[in-house]
Amino acid sequence: MSTRPRRRTSTRRRRVVRTVLTTLVALALVAAGLGGVVVWQNSYDLREETVTVRHGGRTLHGVLALPEEGEGPFPLVVFVHGDGPVDATHDGFYRPMWESFARVGYASLSWSKPGVAGAPGDWLDQTMEDRAREAVDAIAWARQRPDVDADRIGLWGASQAGWVLPGIAARDGRIRFAVAVSPAVNWHRQGRYHLLAELRRDGASDAEVAAALRRRETVLELLERGAGHAEYVRAVGDPQGMTAARWRFVSRNHTADATAGLPALRGIPVLLVLAGHDVNVDTAETESAYRRLLPAPHLRVAHYPDATHALLRHEVETDPLRLTLTALCAPRSLFAAGFLSDQRRFLADVDTYG
Known part of the structure; x- marks a missing residue:
């Protein structure tokens, strides 16, 4: 039997093997390069210190992010989270801001919500007043540190923190x-706005909108008379993620309204940040309330038309693959243009305001 066909077959196999090996090597080099980019892009010019805050009978698991150089004392930004089970770094989301603030000499302090990332307690047991007292305790702890400027401590808060920031300022006059x-601003109006905005976004029919509003009215009636979770489930059917613990949290907090507390922020520089694609918060109502209750020159308002509620770029947040790749390879680019730099300028100019 002739061996020529076998030689041709063997040659083809070697070529295939060489091609596969070359491809694998190329992919490995690309992966290594991308890995290097990911590591580099997720490295920040900061010194992060894991801290345990014990004050006022509370134990908080936090992170103190300091500028890369210097011993201080540094002015401090205290982070107040929005809704949900947020850890001290917000899964890394805060780090680009910490780095940006550090570039103008500011440290940042944040802590995991109770029950998150091993922290004691349960954030769903908290009221907005509880959260304000917790922050006041953390600030009192920070003032004892030699690397913190006790007279230059301010607040950064997002979304639900709108009900917490005024309470902190009312308790801490410094x-x-x-x-x-x-x-x-107002829990009930914010909830209605959020519901309708999501329905519009999802193309709901008039009948679906009407049904959702009827369900909402039932929920409000249950909250007003202090109904338990079992009655809630009987009344609305599918709880749609409203666990018993979440129902207790909502029952404790649904009357929250920032308008009575906002005057506590008068006389200090306030930067109000608003997004153009916010389906969670009625930014027009928020801006109106802040302008009415916190008059110029201390209030400054920054609009980001291309931003979502989280101040991410709208075209990034709405594309899951792009969002993942940006978070991995260019996390500083997640945010709307100008968001980081505008906050940095605000902090640099705090001492010159009004």
Whole structure:
């Protein structure tokens, strides 16, 4: 039997093997390069210190992010989270801001919500007043540190923190400034706005909108008379993620309204940050309330037409693959143009305001 066909077959196999190996090597080099980019892009010019805050009978698991150089004392930004089970770094989301603030000499302090990332307690057991007292305790702890400037401590808060920031300022008359990012004003009106905005976004029919509003009215009636979770489930059917713990949290907090507390921020520089694609918060109502209750020159308002509620770029947040790749390879680019630099300028100029 002739061996020529076998030689041709063997040659083809070697070529295939060489091609596969070359491809694998190329992919490995690309992966290594991308890995290097990911590591580089997720490295920040910061010194992060894991801290345990014990004050006022509370134990908080936090992170103190300091500028890369210097011993201080540094002015401090205290982070107040929005809704949900948020850890101290917000899954890394805060780090680009910490780095940006550090570039103008500011440290940042944040802590995991109770029950998150091993922290004691349960954030769903908290009221907005509880959260304000918790922050006041953390600030008192920070003032004892030699690397913190006790007279230059301010607040940064997002979304649900709109109900917490005024309470902190009311309890601590030494708060130096506040940055309010997409803050809510009234729990009930914010909830209605959010519901309708999501229905419009999803193309709901008139009948679907009407049904959702009827369901909402039933929920409000249950909250007003203090109904338990079992009655809630009987009344609305599918709880749609409203667990018993979440129902208790909502029952404790649904009357929250920032208008009575906002005057506590008068007389200090306040940066109000609003997004053009916010389906969670009625930014027009928020801006109106802040302008009415916090008159110039201390209030400054920054609009980001291309931003979502989280101040991410709209075209990035609405594309899951692009969002993942940007978070991995260019996390500083997640945010709307100007968001990081505008906050940095605000902090650099705090001492010159009004």
